[in-house]
Amino acid sequence: xxxxxxxxxxxxxxxxxxxxxxxxxxxxxxxxxxxxxxxxxxxxxxxxxxxxxxxxxxxxxxxxxxxxxxxxxxxxxxxxxxxxxxxxxxxxxxxxxxxxxxxxxxxxxxxxxxxxxxxxxxxxxxxxxxxxxxxxxxxxxxxxxxxxxxxxxxxxxxxxxxxxxxxxxxxxxxxxxxxxxxxxxxxxxxxxxxxxxxxxxxxxxxxxxxxxxxxxxxxxxxxxxxxxxxxxxxxx
Amino acid sequence: xxxxxxxxxxxxxxxxxxxxxxxxxxxxxxxxxxxxxxxxxxxxxxxxxxxxxxxxxxxxxxxxxxxxxxxxxxxxxxxxxxxxxxxxxxxxxxxxxxxxxxxxxxxxxxxxxxxxxxxxxxxxxxxxxxxxxxxxxxxxxxxxxxxxxxxxxxxxxxxxxxxxxxxxxxxxxxxxxxxxxxxxxxxxxxxxxxxxxxxxxxxxxxxxxxxxxxxxxxxxxxxxxxxxxxxxxxxxxxxxxxxxxxxxxxxxxxxxxxxxxxxxxxxx
Numbered sequence: 001x002x003x004x005x006x007x008x009x010x011x012x013x014x015x016x017x018x019x020x021x022x023x024x025x026x027x028x029x030x031x032x033x034x035x036x037x038x039x040x041x042x043x044x045x046x047x048x049x050x051x052x053x054x055x056x057x058x059x060x061x062x063x064x065x066x067x068x069x070x071x072x073x074x075x076x077x078x079x080x081x082x083x084x085x086x087x088x089x090x091x092x093x094x095x096x097x098x099x100x101x102x103x104x105x106x107x108x109x110x111x112x113x114x115x116x117x118x119x120x121x122x123x124x125x126x127x128x129x130x131x132x133x134x135x136x137x138x139x140x141x142x143x144x145x146x147x148x149x150x151x152x153x154x155x156x157x158x159x160x161x162x163x164x165x166x167x168x169x170x171x172x173x174x175x176x177x178x179x180x181x182x183x184x185x186x187x188x189x190x191x192x193x194x195x196x197x198x199x200x201x202x203x204x205x206x207x208x209x210x211x212x213x214x215x216x217x218x219x220x221x222x223x224x225x226x227x228x229x230x231x232x233x234x235x236x
Numbered sequence: 237x238x239x240x241x242x243x244x245x246x247x248x249x250x251x252x253x254x255x256x257x258x259x260x261x262x263x264x265x266x267x268x269x270x271x272x273x274x275x276x277x278x279x280x281x282x283x284x285x286x287x288x289x290x291x292x293x294x295x296x297x298x299x300x301x302x303x304x305x306x307x308x309x310x311x312x313x314x315x316x317x318x319x320x321x322x323x324x325x326x327x328x329x330x331x332x333x334x335x336x337x338x339x340x341x342x343x344x345x346x347x348x349x350x351x352x353x354x355x356x357x358x359x360x361x362x363x364x365x366x367x368x369x370x371x372x373x374x375x376x377x378x379x380x381x382x383x384x385x386x387x388x389x390x391x392x393x394x395x396x397x398x399x400x401x402x403x404x405x406x407x408x409x410x411x412x413x414x415x416x417x418x419x420x421x422x423x424x425x426x427x428x429x430x431x432x433x434x435x436x437x438x439x440x441x442x443x444x445x446x447x448x449x450x451x452x453x454x455x456x457x458x459x460x461x462x463x464x465x466x467x468x469x470x471x472x473x474x475x476x477x478x479x480x481x482x483x484x485x486x487x488x489x490x491x492x493x494x495x496x497x498x499x500x501x502x503x504x
Contacts, residue, residue: 042345068347078342082269091265095258095348097249123272139342 001050003036003202010036011047012202018147018195023169023179025189028199029230034182035075037199038151041180042072055146068097071140071148075155077132078139081125085116085135088124089142096143103142110138114168130161137168148172150181154188166192190222200230255349262356266330267363280326280364284319285375291315292379312376313465314438317458319372320365320397321433324404325425327361328412332421335413335500351497354409358402365401369394382469389468396468400461400481403488404429410496437462457484 003011011033018024026034039045040052043063052059054066072078079088086107093103111120114134119127127135133153140148150169154162162185170192173179183189189196190210198206198213206213206229210222217225249257270276292315296308331354334340343353373381373390383389408425415421435449436442436458442450453459463477 039341042341044341044344064347067345070345072341072345074338074341074345076338076341078338078340078345080265080269080339082273083265084272087265087268091261092342092346094261095343095346097254097347136338 001037001040001047001052003033003040003045003047009202011040014050014199014202014204016197016204016207018178018180020178021176022194023173023181023192024195024197025193026180026182026197026199027186027189027226028182032199032230033202034199035151036202038149038180038182041147042070042149043067044072068143069146071143071145073133073137073140073148073150073153075151077124077136079124079132079136082123084123085111085120085127085131088135089120089139092139093142098143106142107138110141114138115164128161130157130164133157133161133165134168137165141172146178148177148179150179152182152184155184162188186222186226196222198226198229205229251349255352255355258348258352259355259359262352263359266357266360270360280323280368281371284315284323284368285371287319288312288315288372288375288379292376296379306380308379309381309469310441310466311439312372312379312381313462313469314436316369316372316376316393316397316465317400317436317461318433318438319368320401320461321404321429321458322426323365323368324361324401325408325412325429327357327405328408328410328425329418329421331357331409331496331500332412332416332418335416336418350501354406354493354497354500357409358405361405362398362402365398366394368401369397384469384471386468386471389471393465393468396461396464396478396481399485400457403457403485403493406493406496407488410492410499413496413499432456432458457481457488460484 001011001014002009014033014037026037028034036045040047040059041054043059043066046060055069057066057069059066078092080091083091089107089110090100090103093106094100098106107120111117114137116131116135116138119131124132124135137150137153140150153169154165157165166188169179173192181193193210196206196208196210196213197204206216208216213225213229214220214222217228219225219228292308292311295311296306298307334343334353344350373383373393383393386392408429411425412421415424435445435452436456437453438458442453442459445453457480460477460480464474464481466472467474467477
């Protein structure tokens with residue numbers, strides 16, 4: 001798959017597979033192409049060349065069917081701040097095609113599962129960063145997606161909120177939800193991902209389990225392996 | 237943790253039904269935002285009434301060359317249309333705020349009709365334009381503005397204002413998405429609206445305007461809408477200005493309206 005913005009090649013021949021039921025992490029320095037790849041998979045952007053299939057469906061020709069089967073948690077919370085958490089969940093569920101009662105039942109289920117019961121009727125603008133992230137993730141799950149796409153879901157969260165969010169993601173993985181995520185926190189990929197793809201300059205430069213990448217690069221930590229692979233001075 | 241599962245539970249709908257349903261859901265969301273944040277109604281509903289009271293109180297007793305009745309009879313329809321013109325840019329700004337937030341990616345990643353975000357916005361604005369026109373007609377009544385001649389003329393005036401307002405809202409939506417920066421759009425969109433309101437027959441007959449303004453004022457849709465309201469209020473012939481207004485409304489929906497939908501989709 002290829003995608004350019006003017007003269008800049010954001011994706012330059014990316015080829016990867018996400019196994020059903022797995023949690024796959026995309027790592028890479030800033031500007032490596034992670035968000036571009038995620039946006040193409042979520043049908044928010046089109047590749048210039050190449051094909052992307054999500055759950056057997058072509059994103060270019062079957063975008064609506066793909067959208068009916070995925071959930072997206074983007075870098076910025078996709079929420080209406082001037083409405084309550086409840087109104088957000090029900091609206092997103094209904095726009096995903098659920099009937100009112102189904103959407104309400106699902107919103108109640110998810111509010112409870114994400115520890116938001118008490119705050120769910122408050123305006124989102126009064127939520128903490130961690131609560132917003134959890135609500136955003138709950139919104140992505142309203143229509144029971146077959147693939148959950150998470151673009152830096154824990155960025156900007158304090159350690160407690162990150163831990164809470166990962167507890168939820170771990171349960172989702174245990175239930176067999178396929179997840180693709182980008183993250184800036186390599187220790188998260190190390191602990192939770194089944195498979196890690198490292199992107200650099202729009203290409204996949206390494207793929208494997210975190211243990212594979214560490215042993216291949218001869219490094220003790222994924223942080224060190226990442227730096228060795230990308231030659232980056234910064235983090236993912 | 238509640239089971240997330242993978243079996244889709246969404247209800248399938250035909251494309252037109254989906255479009256209508258999604259547009260209604262977006263309009264419902266916009267109205268709910270207004271209900272929970274009533275301060276947002278001050279600009280479209282309270283300020284226009286204050287402006288009408290001020291304008292009519294200050295200028296209402298002026299004599300107007302070439303117009304039969306008191307100036308206030310001429311002025312009040314102009315103020316109604318002026319307020320719709322100045323409210324229309326808020327549509328573009330609201331749409332742009334959605335487009336610039338994480339909510340846009342959320343909407344675009346859902347299996348909803350993409351045009352429904354714009355249509356839902358216009359449905360909400362139709363209610364606001366109708367309420368604004370009704371309030372201004374009511375306030376105008378207190379200052380001697382009377383609607384006579386035809387049954388249901390008041391409803392026809394409200395409908396004309398809504399049609400005009402929505403056409404301009406579609407234009408502002410396109411321009412807002414084109415500018416693609418809420419702060420710039422806030423400064424830019426109101427300027428042409430003010431100019432259009434003044435270079436028209438809203439406040440004075442076209443023949444009394446400066447020479448360079450007159451050709452613009454004659455074809456300005458603000459003038460056509462004012463003429464429709466004045467004709468409906470006085471019971472005079474409404475055919476030509478109505479045709480003129482109709483052409484503008486259709487033209488603005490067909491060109492900027494379609495371009496706004498495309499622009500929203502192109503950002504995906």
